[in-house]
Amino acid sequence: MVADPLWTGYRYREVDADGWATFWRLDPRGQTFRLHDWHAYPNKPGHRLWSRAATPAGVRAAWSTTATAVTLEIRAALDIYARIAPVDFLIGGELHQRHEVNPGEQLITVDLPGEPVDLEIWLPQSGAIGVRAVRFDGEAVPRPPTGPRWITYGSSITQCSGANGPSETWPALVARRHQWDLVALGFSGECHLDPIAARTIRDTPARLISMCLGINIYGAETFSGRTLPGQVESFVSTVRDGHPHTPLVVITPLIAPDLEGKPNAVGLTLDDVRACIELGARTLHDPDLHLIDGRTILTPEEARHLYADEVHPTPDGYHLIADRLAPLLTLPL
Structure with missing residues (x-):
């Protein structure tokens, strides 16, 4: 499965039949559990590591955009720590908006300046997270990482x-x-x-x-x-x-x-x-x-x-x- 070039910080992207992507920080292929059960990893020895690996800590994407709004289609479930972290939207490297994420499927829309800016979206560092789409109401060009x-x-x-x-x-x-x-x-x-x-x-x-x-x-x-x-x-x-x-x-x-x-x-x-x-x-x-x-x-x-x-x-x-x-x-x- 080809990795989405918009996102970075993960090892393997699994996409289910409905288009929901899980960003794995370790490659789960060859493991004995069912990958599509993204929200129900058993909390028992041998599987706890994989529930953590499916949490997208450090996973993010960046664009140069002139749009006036961006919408993130995301779904989430509580992890063992009973916490879903928020999503961070950064402009020019500074926090623009922090948006709480609730259990279930949801659309998160954030207003943007409507002038040329560099936008980053950082996915939650806690919780079982799936992403289906990021939509802009104007031009947006993916900006891959350039640093070491x-x-x-x-x-x-x-x-x-x-x-x-x-x-x-x-x-x-x-x-x-x-x-x-x-x-x-x-x-x-x-x-x-x-x-x-x-x-x-x-x-x-x-x-x-x-x-x-x-x-x-x-x-x-x-x-x-x-x-x-x-x-x-x-x-x-x-x-x-x-x-x-x-x-x-x-x-x-x-x-x-x-x-x-x-x-x-x-x-x-x-x-x-x-x-x-x-x-x-x-x-x-x-x-x-x-x-x-x-x-x-x-x-x-x-x-x-x-x-x-x-x-x-x-x-x-x-x-x-x-x-x-x-x-x-x-x-x-």
Whole structure:
């Protein structure tokens, strides 16, 4: 199925018999579930990753247009977090209108200036979303991304369901600041070094790749101190197979004041997880791989003020994370 050139930030587009498109951030072909059941992915092990992959976090489209209005035909259903994020409409890189999305099928119409502008539509970063059409009442020319591609992989802290809107996730803020072509592979609760994620990154051209690893592994007790370094090494090696010289950045878990020092069910504290990730990454002796200690991104005091719970930032927290990471995530000259 040919990818729609209007949209970017996804891996595979599935279109059902009624013309509704689901933008998958991992390629689901070959999986055992029915792809057309876009609104009913089971919340059970083995399928939760795919429900997150069907959420279009970071998926967006851009046009140059003189139209006076644009209409987006969209449908939505609640995800496991019982939240559907809004759609953001940007003009000239600035938020023009944020529109809430309700469960079910709907038309969202937004007034435009009627003079030449660059318009971007950012799809919700949370919820089960389908898109059927974007219509303008005047001329609109698709504007493909021109900046260098940046892939970022991580957990809910990278998916940013709690951000005010899809253009205000920390990856979106960093990408917009640097004018990069974002591929956001944040999967809430599902950053467990899955081979499909490593292969997706391996097979997607990019100028910079970052990976925020560890918080889901700590919370779900995915690996032990014996197995985690090797899993990190294997994941990064798979990525490196497709990107021999691309800068790779590995970010260890951000500070979590209420969890620090508490062993999980396999006996690992967050500092243990950080040490295992660093060990696995450094085993490769890769001069183009860089480590960022997640504890340096926010202070404990900032985290206590800017977390909505033990680990998830508030909207202001995501902005501060973007401010701190933007100067650290750079491309070589």
